[in-house]
Amino acid sequence: MRQQRWFPIAVLALSLFAINLVARLVVRIGFNGNDTAESRASVVMFAVIGLVLATVTFVQCQRLPLSRWLPDLAAAVVAGMLLTILVGPFVSGDSPFSGGAGNFFSQIWLYGGFAIVGTLLGYWIATALGRDYRSKSLRAYAEKRTTRPRRVVGR
Template sequence: MDKRWRDIGALAGALFVVNVAARLIIQFGTDDGDDAAADRVSLGMFVLIGLILAVVAFYWGRRRPLGDWAADVAGAVLVALLLTVLVGPLLVGDSPFAGGAGTFFAQIWLYLAATGAGTLVGYLVLTSLGLDHRSQSLKRYAELKAAKPRKVVRR
């Protein structure tokens, strides 16, 4: 059980570190009026977060049932989202609500869209390759049933 919580915490921490790195790049690597560069860095951050979750979904989906790892991913995303929205701006000297309510809620929706898309892509690739936990269980069951000889019933 401790390993499970450690994995959830490590995933949430990795997602938060990606966001902090993007915020620091925007803060120190771009000019104040260069919104295009900030948008490119933000887009790169969302793509990287989606890619991380796609890899996690692919890896965890091979070893555990969907219900187990999906709850872990959802918990990690929720913790990372709260850290990203509430603590992330404080690290670069802003307020979480500095851009207004629209910006605050836009961050939440974009984050959820990126994480949902990444997780979905990872799981769909895993399922389409037939490597997910359920497909492997069904394959083992079919092989077991095919390996046993049929019992002959005499009358």
């Protein structure tokens, strides 16, 4: 089962949802009714989601080409976002649309923004360090070309 392609996607989506659940439970148990604490917990939650995605991206882009890991990561982010936005409010005693359409869509934009920034941050760090898949492939190609013996041309 772990070898299936959907398994890491599901694990990452559930991990992103778990981050949201922890933030909602902390607010509900410790700071019930405090809008400032809810806002701060929300920002911290989105920052943690961005850092988790940066870490996952940094690790994945070293092992796999971009065309292999990016669709999987995007699917996990969308699944985690849908769980967070549609199921998460029930943990804190609300419904997904209780804050109105503006609140609902602002959560989508914030989640998407932090996910994109986190993913780009992880990829840019790996690329800057020369540890991404493409840089490793180009380095291996350059080493192979320089170590190959020169062909003797007979005239």
